[in-house]
Amino acid sequence: MNSKAKTFWEMERESISYVHKNENLWSKWAVIAANVTMLEANEGELNEAFKAQDANDPGGHVAMKNELLEKFFHKTYRLGRKLLLYAKDTNDQLLMNEVSFTESTLNKLNEKEALLKCGSILQRGNEYLAKTAGYGITAEELKALAAELVELETLQPTIGIVTNERKSAVRSVKMLIKEGTFILDKLDDGFEGFMDDDNFLDGWFAVRKIKGRHIYQKPKAPVTVH
Numbered sequence: 708m709n710s711k712a713k714t715f716w717e718m719e720r721e722s723i724s725y726v727h728k729n730e731n732l733w734s735k736w737a738v739i740a741a742n743v744t745m746l747e748a749n750e751g752e753l754n755e756a757f758k759a760q761d762a763n764d765p766g767g768h769v770a771m772k773n774e775l776l777e778k779f780f781h782k783t784y785r786l787g788r789k790l791l792l793y794a795k796d797t798n799d800q801l802l803m804n805e806v807s808f809t810e811s812t813l814n815k816l817n818e819k820e821a822l823l824k825c826g827s828i829l830q831r832g833n834e835y836l837a838k839t840a841g842y843g844i845t846a847e848e849l850k851a852l853a854a855e856l857v858e859l860e861t862l863q864p865t866i867g868i869v870t871n872e873r874k875s876a877v878r879s880v881k882m883l884i885k886e887g888t889f890i891l892d893k894l895d896d897g898f899e900g901f902m903d904d905d906n907f908l909d910g911w912f913a914v915r916k917i918k919g920r921h922i923y924q925k926p927k928a929p930v931t932v933h
Contacts, residue, residue, distance in 0.1 A: 715884050716757070718916055719750050722891060725914045732907055739897045742890055749887040756879040772862045776818070779855050783825040784810040786832055786852065789842045793835065805831060822859060829853055891915065 726733065726743055733739045787806040794803035806828060813821055832839075832849050898911055 712757075712880055712884060715887070716750070716753055718914070719746065719753070719887050719891070721914045722894075722911075723747055723750060725911060726894075729907055729910075732902065732904055733898065736897070736901050739894065739901060742893050742897060746887065746890045746894065749883055749890060753880065753883045753887065756883055759879070772859070775855070775859060775862070776821075777814075779825065779852070779859060780813050780821065781810065782852060782855075783828050784808075784813055786844065786848070787828050789839065789844050790828070790831055790835065793839050793842045797838075802831060802835070822856065825852075826856060829856065 723743070723746060733743075787808060790802060790806040793799070794806060808824070813824060816824060829849060829852055832844055832852075836844060836846060836849065895912075895915070898908060902908060
């Protein structure tokens with residue numbers, strides 16, 4: 708919820724509270740009562756739209772994913788070190804070329820490339836599993852890393868869905884504020900058109916904040932210069 712939307716929502720709620728405290732002054736006019744009811748419905752929908760907007764904030768999902776990626780890359784890097792040690796001990800040049808990388812290099816790759824690289828390391832780990840028991844590589848380790856890789860690959864579409872739902876909620880907020888503004892404007896007109904209670908009208912426009920009363924100002928008499 709941005710500050711402008713929050714300010715409008717607070718003003719709308721204060722307006723609803725104000726008219727209910729003074730219901731005896733306007734309830735006899737059906738057209739005003741109908742617009743008050745519409746304003747209440749608008750405020751309720753706006754509240755739900757704000758909740759949807761907050762619930763679909765991708766920021767938390769992105770932060771979680773970045774943390775998972777960092778941990779996964781570190782684990783995969785350590786697997787690569789074990790494979791590199793084996794490759795050097797056995798003079799396996801092909802494997803050595805594939806697993807010779809620094810952790811910083813892995814972290815500098817874009818996400819797709821980094822995950823592909825990690826998948827390749829995992830594949831080599833499975834291929835050499837029978838030969839690397841003495842290097843601390845286990846089937847359990849490889850299975851756990853493979854499961855993490857699958858989870859990370861499915862997070863991006865999930866974040867995309869959340870982001871789209873948030874955009875939809877943001878659009879709803881904008882539409883509801885526009886609708887609420889129109890209803891409030893109609894109540895401005897209705898109160899000024901139907902009511903003679905200056906105290907109520909002054910209070911209403913004080914709550915509204917965005918528009919002052921349309922008070923007629925008597926023109927001043929022209930100054931005569933002698």
